[in-house]
Amino acid sequence: xxxxxxxxxxxxxxxxxxxxxxxxxxxxxxxxxxxxxxxxxxxxxxxxxxxxxxxxxxxxxxxxxxxxxxxxxxxxxxxxxxxxxxxxxxxxxxxxxxxxxxxxxxxxxxxxxxxxxxxxxxxxxxxxxxxxxxxxxxxxxxxxxxxxxxxxxxxxxxxxxxxxxxxxxxxxxxxxxxxxxxxxxxxxxxxxxxxxxxxxxxxxxxxxxxxxxxxxxxxxxxxxxxxxxxxxxxxxxxxxxxxxxxxxxxxxxxxxxxxxxxxxxxxxxxxxxxxxxxxxxxxxxxxxxxxxxxxxxxxxxxxxxxxxxxxxxxxxxxxxxxxxxxxxxxxxxx
Amino acid sequence: xxxxxxxxxxxxxxxxxxxxxxxxxxxxxxxxxxxxxxxxxxxxxxxxxxxxxxxxxxxxxxxxxxxxxxxxxxxxxxxxxxxxxxxxxxxxxxxxxxxxxxxxxxxxxxxxxxxxxxxxxxxxxxxxxxxxxxxxxxxxxxxxxxxxxxxxxxxxxxxxxxxxxxxxxxxxxxxxxxxxxxxxxxxxxxxxxxxxxxxxxxxxxxxxxxxxxxxxxxxxxxxxxxxxxxxxxxxxxxxxxxxxxxxxxxxxxxxxxxxxxxxxxxxxxxxxxxxxxxxxxxxxxxxxxxxxxxxxxxxxxxxxxxxxxxxxxxxxxxxxxxxxxx
Numbered sequence: 001x002x003x004x005x006x007x008x009x010x011x012x013x014x015x016x017x018x019x020x021x022x023x024x025x026x027x028x029x030x031x032x033x034x035x036x037x038x039x040x041x042x043x044x045x046x047x048x049x050x051x052x053x054x055x056x057x058x059x060x061x062x063x064x065x066x067x068x069x070x071x072x073x074x075x076x077x078x079x080x081x082x083x084x085x086x087x088x089x090x091x092x093x094x095x096x097x098x099x100x101x102x103x104x105x106x107x108x109x110x111x112x113x114x115x116x117x118x119x120x121x122x123x124x125x126x127x128x129x130x131x132x133x134x135x136x137x138x139x140x141x142x143x144x145x146x147x148x149x150x151x152x153x154x155x156x157x158x159x160x161x162x163x164x165x166x167x168x169x170x171x172x173x174x175x176x177x178x179x180x181x182x183x184x185x186x187x188x189x190x191x192x193x194x195x196x197x198x199x200x201x202x203x204x205x206x207x208x209x210x211x212x213x214x215x216x217x218x219x220x221x222x223x224x225x226x227x228x229x230x231x232x233x234x235x236x237x238x239x240x241x242x243x244x245x246x247x248x249x250x251x252x253x254x255x256x257x258x259x260x261x262x263x264x265x266x267x268x269x270x271x272x273x274x275x276x277x278x279x280x281x282x283x284x285x286x287x288x289x290x291x292x293x294x295x296x297x298x299x300x301x302x303x304x305x306x307x308x309x310x311x312x313x314x315x316x317x318x319x320x321x322x323x324x325x326x327x328x329x330x331x332x333x334x
Numbered sequence: 335x336x337x338x339x340x341x342x343x344x345x346x347x348x349x350x351x352x353x354x355x356x357x358x359x360x361x362x363x364x365x366x367x368x369x370x371x372x373x374x375x376x377x378x379x380x381x382x383x384x385x386x387x388x389x390x391x392x393x394x395x396x397x398x399x400x401x402x403x404x405x406x407x408x409x410x411x412x413x414x415x416x417x418x419x420x421x422x423x424x425x426x427x428x429x430x431x432x433x434x435x436x437x438x439x440x441x442x443x444x445x446x447x448x449x450x451x452x453x454x455x456x457x458x459x460x461x462x463x464x465x466x467x468x469x470x471x472x473x474x475x476x477x478x479x480x481x482x483x484x485x486x487x488x489x490x491x492x493x494x495x496x497x498x499x500x501x502x503x504x505x506x507x508x509x510x511x512x513x514x515x516x517x518x519x520x521x522x523x524x525x526x527x528x529x530x531x532x533x534x535x536x537x538x539x540x541x542x543x544x545x546x547x548x549x550x551x552x553x554x555x556x557x558x559x560x561x562x563x564x565x566x567x568x569x570x571x572x573x574x575x576x577x578x579x580x581x582x583x584x585x586x587x588x589x590x591x592x593x594x595x596x597x598x599x600x601x602x603x604x605x606x607x608x609x610x611x612x613x614x615x616x617x618x619x620x621x622x623x624x625x626x627x628x629x630x631x632x633x634x635x636x637x638x639x640x641x642x643x644x645x646x647x648x649x650x651x652x653x654x655x656x657x658x659x660x
Contacts, residue, residue: 072407103441104440104441104443105439105440105441105443106441106442108438108439108441110439110440110441114439114440114441115440116440116441116443116444117443118406118408118443118444123403123406123407123444124406124436124439124440124444126431126432127431127439128427128431131399131427131428131431131432133399134395134396134398134399134400134402134403134428134432135399135400135402135403135406135432136403137396137399137400137403138399138400138401138402138403138404138405138406138407138412139403139404139406139407140403141400141403141404141410142403142404142407142409142410143407143409145359145385145386145404145409145410146409146410164395165395165396165399168391168393168395168396168399169396169399171391171393171396172390172391172393172396172400175391330442331437331438331441331442332437332438332442332476332477333437333477333501334437334442334445334446334500334501
């Protein structure tokens with residue numbers, strides 16, 4: 001059965017700039033999301049969006065200090081969190097939502113899926129949930145063939161984990177010892193169905209990886225430093241040629257599956273407890289202050305900088321024009 | 335000129351292209367040490383090693399998805415095989431939505447140099463899920479080039495082009511053609527996509543046929559010649575892109591068109607070709623466009639019953655004679 005990953009962590013062991021980068025990334029992700037929802041409320045963006053609020057620590061911790069531009073990621077259905085952590089410019093992501101030519105797709109209007117930034121290792125995402133699990137073994141295979149030390153990280157939710165493709169993918173990854181890291185963002189609900197209603201597991205989704213001989217664990221996905229540490233070990237294992245790792249990161253979404261989801265299928269008290277006691281940003285900020293790494297004022301200043309950055313990104317994305325009608329005939333073939 | 339079977343022409347194309355480009359990799363079920371269920375990958379693993387030519391689990395969606403994931407890194411040129419073309423049904427999302435659309439969906443930022451080989455066709459008692467010709471399904475799927483050769487010469491030249499192409503290719507090989515011999519020059523050549531080949535010239539009727547049916551049409555044309563009917567036989571060679579220019583020029587000359595394929599008649603590639611002929615040359619037609627396909631029912635397992643599916647010479651002659659009555 002999957003073990004719970006624990007590690008004695010002392011924040012003072014990390015350089016201050018690394019800690020502030022984690023904080024800043026998480027805050028940026030949340031503010032990006034909140035501002036996107038405002039754009040939806042203004043009618044500028046469709047509500048076809050899956051908010052990542054409440055799970056920022058999972059993406060910031062796994063990516064920021066562990067992955068380079070040349071490492072590949074496939075993001076999940078709350079993937080703006082991962083794209084931002086991987087460094088995709090905010091104006092480009094907003095541009096994709098707004099449908100202006102500022103977007104990574106130059107006006108095709110990719111929303112929660114289909115943004116891509118190959119130069120930063122962001123190879124895109126499947127609209128058919130979980131299909132990225134199949135592509136990820138191909139990209140990892142490419143690195144193995146080319147004998148580089150690139151790793152591929154594939155993000156997917158608990159819902160996507162029930163796709164058949166997970167098993168095809170795990171079999172290949174284990175069989176060919178591929179440098180791929182599976183990060184299952186388990187927020188317990190696939191739209192309305194709880195994982196206990198849809199998954200035949202011993203106790204954890206990560207237990208499935210055991211059958212394929214793939215090292216696995218369960219981790220608190222809302223602890224940014226723990227996420228950093230567990231993924232760091234997985235990246236090192238992949239780079240040593242020892243193959244894949246499966247990490248089930250536990251989290252909870254603060255909002256519904258999509259904007260407009262009544263979200264009445266979760267226990268109100270459970271949701272409130274996650275918001276009050278397990279918010280990755282609030283908890284990390286409290287730790288930075290109690291350990292005297294940063295003062296409240298310093299964090300407030302960082303937040304102001306982020307607000308400014310986001311406002312500029314939205315302005316840039318909004319100022320860019322919609323594409324010409326001929327755009328739909330471009331780019332089908334190389 | 336020397337003669338090769340289509341199988342050997344394909345093996346030669348794979349050998350030459352894998353030698354030419356070290357980023358090519360070939361994989362699928364039993365393609366490595368066994369050399370492929372149709373022996374089209376024989377000797378490749380020995381020559382190029384198990385890193386570049388490898389056996390996979392029986393997992394068609396993963397085979398195609400992995401090919402897509404390799405290709406979009408820009409570092410690998412995959413040549414996967416599905417053991418039977420019918421198995422695209424298992425990997426439909428990966429072929430239709432990922433191979434065909436990934437590049438476009440993501441703003442044209444990546445390339446998709448994948449050549450997916452798919453053996454098709456009725457070949458002797460293989461039954462309803464190992465005998466089909468599913469190529470027309472993908473004429474409806476943007477981003478997928480569809481190649482369907484009828485001769486060893488075409489097979490080699492088209493496969494080499496497919497492998498070098500930076501876009502997705504579905505390469506359909508009719509199993510009854512693997513042992514067919516034909517002239518293949520020693521020197522290298524490529525055949526571009528979107529160029530139909532006029533396999534026989536004639537002035538009375540145009541037959542547009544693919545794969546095995548090119549040969550049936552040519553046999554029918556010979557008999558019809560004895561009756562004084564001159565048939566032109568056109569093989570599009572690629573259904574996407576489709577060379578309508580050559581087809582329309584021929585139909586304008588003959589005024590009569592018959593389309594023959596082993597795909598089911600309804601929604602087969604002939605339906606699209608017929609529609610485009612009437613769009614482009616309706617008033618040059620002396621007779622309605624006719625089509626022969628296999629019946630719109632699943633293929634029976636019985637070898638005896640197979641003859642009632644595969645279009646034959648007699649059917650073609652009858653349809654041509656009907657066209658000549660106008």
